[in-house]
Amino acid sequence: VATLRASLRRLSLTDRVRFGVDVGALLLLSGAAVGALEFRRLARYFPFWVSVFFAILALANVVHDVRSAKSGTGIIKGDAIDSASMSTYDGASPIEALKATTLYMGWVVGYVALIYVIGMPIATVIFLTLWLRRIAEAQWVHIVISVAVMLGMLFGVTEALGFRWPHSLIEIWR
Amino acid sequence: MIDAAVEALLLVLQPGRLIWIFLGICVGLIVGVLPGMGGTVGMAVLLPFAFGMEPVTGIAFLVGMAAVIHCSDTIPSVLLGVPGSAGAQATIMDGYPLARQGRAGEALSASFISSMFGGVFGALVLFGALWFARPFLLALATPELFMLTMLGLSMVGILSRGAPLAGLISGGIGLVLGTIGGAQGAPGYRYTFGTLYLLDGLPLVVLALGLFALPELLDLMVLKTKISQVSAVVGGKMDGVRAAWKHRRLVLQGSIIGPIIGMIPGLGGSVVDWIAYGAAAQTTKNSETFGTGDIRGVIAPEAANNAKEGGALVPALIFGIPGSGTTAMLLGGLIILGVPPGPRLLTDNTALVLAIVWTLAIANVIATGMLFALTKQIAKITQVPSTWLVPFVVVLLAIASYQATRHYGDLVAFLLIGALGWAMKQAAWPRAPMLIGFVLSASSERFFFISMNVYGATWITRPGVIIIAVLTVLLIIGGVITQSKKKPAKPGSVGPKGPSAQQAGG
Numbered sequence: 027v028a029t030l031r032a033s034l035r036r037l038s039l040t041d042r043v044r045f046g047v048d049v050g051a052l053l054l055l056s057g058a059a060v061g062a063l064e065f066r067r068l069a070r071y072f073p074f075w076v077s078v079f080f081a082i083l084a085l086a087n088v089v090h091d092v093r094s095a096k097s098g099t100g101i102i103k104g105d106a107i108d109s110a111s112m113s114t115y116d117g118a119s120p121i122e123a124l125k126a127t128t129l130y131m132g133w134v135v136g137y138v139a140l141i142y143v144i145g146m147p148i149a150t151v152i153f154l155t156l157w158l159r160r161i162a163e164a165q166w167v168h169i170v171i172s173v174a175v176m177l178g179m180l181f182g183v184t185e186a187l188g189f190r191w192p193h194s195l196i197e198i199w200r
Numbered sequence: 201m202i203d204a205a206v207e208a209l210l211l212v213l214q215p216g217r218l219i220w221i222f223l224g225i226c227v228g229l230i231v232g233v234l235p236g237m238g239g240t241v242g243m244a245v246l247l248p249f250a251f252g253m254e255p256v257t258g259i260a261f262l263v264g265m266a267a268v269i270h271c272s273d274t275i276p277s278v279l280l281g282v283p284g285s286a287g288a289q290a291t292i293m294d295g296y297p298l299a300r301q302g303r304a305g306e307a308l309s310a311s312f313i314s315s316m317f318g319g320v321f322g323a324l325v326l327f328g329a330l331w332f333a334r335p336f337l338l339a340l341a342t343p344e345l346f347m348l349t350m351l352g353l354s355m356v357g358i359l360s361r362g363a364p365l366a367g368l369i370s371g372g373i374g375l376v377l378g379t380i381g382g383a384q385g386a387p388g389y390r391y392t393f394g395t396l397y398l399l400d401g402l403p404l405v406v407l408a409l410g411l412f413a414l415p416e417l418l419d420l421m422v423l424k425t426k427i428s429q430v431s432a433v434v435g436g437k438m439d440g441v442r443a444a445w446k447h448r449r450l451v452l453q454g455s456i457i458g459p460i461i462g463m464i465p466g467l468g469g470s471v472v473d474w475i476a477y478g479a480a481a482q483t484t485k486n487s488e489t490f491g492t493g494d495i496r497g498v499i500a501p502e503a504a505n506n507a508k509e510g511g512a513l514v515p516a517l518i519f520g521i522p523g524s525g526t527t528a529m530l531l532g533g534l535i536i537l538g539v540p541p542g543p544r545l546l547t548d549n550t551a552l553v554l555a556i557v558w559t560l561a562i563a564n565v566i567a568t569g570m571l572f573a574l575t576k577q578i579a580k581i582t583q584v585p586s587t588w589l590v591p592f593v594v595v596l597l598a599i600a601s602y603q604a605t606r607h608y609g610d611l612v613a614f615l616l617i618g619a620l621g622w623a624m625k626q627a628a629w630p631r632a633p634m635l636i637g638f639v640l641s642a643s644s645e646r647f648f649f650i651s652m653n654v655y656g657a658t659w660i661t662r663p664g665v666i667i668i669a670v671l672t673v674l675l676i677i678g679g680v681i682t683q684s685k686k687k688p689a690k691p692g693s694v695g696p697k698g699p700s701a702q703q704a705g706g
Contacts, residue, residue: 044627051369058376061391068386072645073379080372087365123422127622130421134414134594134618138611141598154591161421162587176592180599183234189599190606 033095039120041101048087048101055081133157145194150180205327208554212562217257221559224264225567231265232272232284234600239266239285239526247533255537256555262533263559266526267319268567270505274311278304278498279581280593281416283408287505289635290473292412294490294497301493305575309440310495311502312571314451317444318503319564321455322462322510327557329463329514330546340464343659346647347668348464349640352471354478354672363630370624371633377402378641385649397609405604407638409597410617415625417593418618420586437575443495450480450496454503461504462511471639474632476504482678510560517545517553 034045059077062070091101133153140149154173158164164172183189211217224246231242242265250258273284278295291311298307353371380391381401392398444451454476461472480500481490490497516527520541531541539549546553571578581589601614624631651659659665 040626040628043623044629047623047627047629048366050623051373054373055369055376058391065383065390066386066388068649069383069388069390072384072648073376073390076372076375076379080369080376083365083372084369087369090365126422127418130418130590131619131622135615137594138598138615141611142608146599150595154595157591158588162585162591164588172588172592176595180595184599189603191599192602192606192608192611 029096030092033092033098036098037095037101039124041095044101045088045091045095048084048091052081052084052088055084133161141192141194143195145197146191147177147180149194151177204550205554205558208551209558211256211551212260212555212558217260220253220257220261221264221563222566224261225268225563225570228265228268228563229272229567229570232269233275234284234596239269239529242266242269243526243529243533247529247536250533251536253537255534255539255549256552258537259530259533259539259552260555260559262530263556264563266530267506267509267560267563270502270509271312271315271319271564271567271571273505274308274315274498274502275578278307278311279578280413280589282413282593282597286404286408286639287473287508288501289408289412289632290477290501291498293477293632294492294494296416297491297493298495298498303439303493303495304578304581305436306439306443307495307498308575308578309437309572310443311440311498312568312575313441313444314454314499314503315506316564316568317451318455318458318505318507319509320561321452321503322459322507323557323561323564324510325459325507326510326513326517326560327554329459329511330517330553330557339664341662341664342647342650343655343662344664344668345464346644346651346659347665347672348461349644349647351668351672351675352475352636352640353644354675363628366628367630367633370630371637374634374637374639375641375644376637377407377634378638379645384642384646385653395609397605397607397613400605401642402613402638403604403610404639406601406610406613407617408635409601410614411621411624411631411635413593413597414614414618415622417586417590417597418622419625421590424586437572440495440575444499447496447499450484450500451503453479453483454500455507458504458507458509459511459514462508463514471636472508473501473505474636476500478675482675506564510557513556513560516541517556520545 034042037045055077059074059081062074062077065073094101137149137153140152143149144152151173154176155169158169158172159166184191212221227246228242231239243262246262246265250261253261269285270287273288274291274295276282276284277288277291278299281292281296281299283289283292295307295311298304376391378401380398381389382399383390389399457476457479458472461475477490477497477500480496481487484496487494512527513530516531520531534541534545539545539552597614598611601610602608604610621631623629624634655662
């Protein structure tokens with residue numbers, strides 16, 4: 027275990043994320059297989075056998091990762107390296123990229139939470155205004171015009187296509 | 201026959217009808233541009249307006265809308281990396297990297313031209329199939345349908361660039377995610393965790409938007425760049441036309457695949473673009489550039505998803521069997537207009553059926569002309585800085601996600617899947633196979649379930665099953681050989697490197 031831990035520490039952040047996703051896939055598929063046992067007989071077959079089959083593949087994948095980590099070669103190899111985002115952030119370290127991603131994900135989560143609390147129109151106004159002011163560092167006049175245009179489009183499309191907006195805890199404006 | 205076709209053309213070309221077709225086209229183009237919407241939504245919007253119309257006008261209005269959605273759904277796929285509709289997912293793989301290389305104009309115009317050809321070809325296939333397809337469709341029983349879903353799943357390997365095992369597992373997770381909700385062919389719910397939201401399963405729109413769009417936006421923000429990594433939009437309209445002409449074999453190939461898959465009820469539009477994409481990667485030389493901004497990866501799925509519309513109408517018009525939500529609504533439209541759908545539709549309303557064929561072809565040509573004129577302006581979106589673009593796209597995605605089931609869970613699921621998609625992207629896990637597995641999960645389980653119940657294990661010996669199985673195995677072997685022959689992609693400042701390159705892995 028100690029050797030494995032040391033090997034994993036030597037991995038790059040991209041490889042560590044990969045290892046985490048691989049282990050996550052194994053846990054997800056194993057959980058799905060176990061969960062499928064509770065279903066009725068006919069409803070069980072497909073999810074159970076599919077989960078079991080792919081959980082075995084996921085286990086093989088994790089074993090392969092561990093071997094690669096122990097041998098000192100990276101987990102992500104060949105063409106796949108080009109596909110990994112973290113290996114391609116030019117000029118920023120992966121840790122910085124991770125922090126920035128968490129920050130922007132926080133903005134999106136905050137927006138969705140705002141929608142839940144105060145409803146879509148006001149949440150959208152607040153989200154866009156704050157974003158454009160703080161992140162885009164836009165001038166107020168541009169912010170007002172942009173938000174007004176977006177709201178106009180929102181209402182127009184909603185009206186024309188019969189869209190619905192989520193209910194909110196505080197129904198200020200629907 | 202020819203007389204009837206000419207008569208139907210004259211009916212469609214009457215100015216009063218052309219105006220309605222044009223209105224339908226405009227709605228179809230708008231619906232296509234809005235991420236996550238699709239033909240069913242468009243039909244739902246237009247159906248009330250068709251009420252009371254003269255049948256040929258009403259149906260031309262509806263078909264005009266449905267015919268062109270896959271022309272404009274390319275726009276968000278190419279410019280934002282967000283699938284405009286379920287049939288435009290594969291276009292992201294190369295369309296978005298092309299936009300990042302400043303070649304959005306080329307990608308869009310190539311896709312519009314391919315779409316137009318595919319749409320017109322699909323109409324031709326529909327015309328021919330109305331007279332000849334009945335025996336073929338009757339020969340397809342559930343075992344063959346099951347094998348066709350397996351054929352679709354075999355595309356998983358082709359889309360797992362450099363990570364075949366991860367690709368397979370990703371497809372498997374997609375299959376499992378597809379089992380959430382009501383069980384197929386048996387009473388009971390699965391993996392709902394006691395929530396009402398999951399009773400109907402995870403919506404495809406939410407999965408596609410979360411898996412592809414949110415990670416892309418996050419990476420754009422981290423890099424604080426424009427979608428296009430070069431300072432000007434290079435590659436104009438004519439480059440796209442030339443590319444479509446140069447790769448005309450792929451256009452034709454996609455146009456043939458589209459109607460064939462479209463004809464199969466229940467298999468449908470969500471997978472046809474992937475099959476066409478996979479087939480293109482399999483059958484072309486130097487396919488290692490697929491997924492890094494290869495125009496061929498745009499042309500093939502775009503031709504196929506438009507051509508599919510003609511195929512999807514074959515079972516609907518011959519048997520009255522809707523192969524998709526859109527065709528189901530269209531049949532509903534026929535009923536509203538006082539025309540009963542079913543096997544007698546063709547003999548009793550020949551002019552109406554042929555008017556549908558003509559509308560399909562004409563709508564595609566008009567829509568392409570409209571889009572083509574706007575290509576350069578549309579492509580300028582890629583020059584907008586991400587700090588300005590991203591918040592507006594986030595709002596759009598939130599609205600689009602919520603329309604899936606109109607439950608707050610859509611938004612939560614969008615965030616969770618977005619986080620999963622982001623992790624997969626960072627870890628070079630192919631995401632496209634997950635979407636394919638998800639799309640094919642319900643149909644593969646249903647067809648397998650029925651096959652076992654009706655035929656027992658003997659369904660494996662059916663000639664159709666064997667033929668499709670051989671085809672599937674050949675595709676897999678071909679994929680393995682192609683992968684093993686591939687040279688490593690050359691890294692460059694734009695293209696394989698950069699966040700867009702991940703699209704290769706899905």
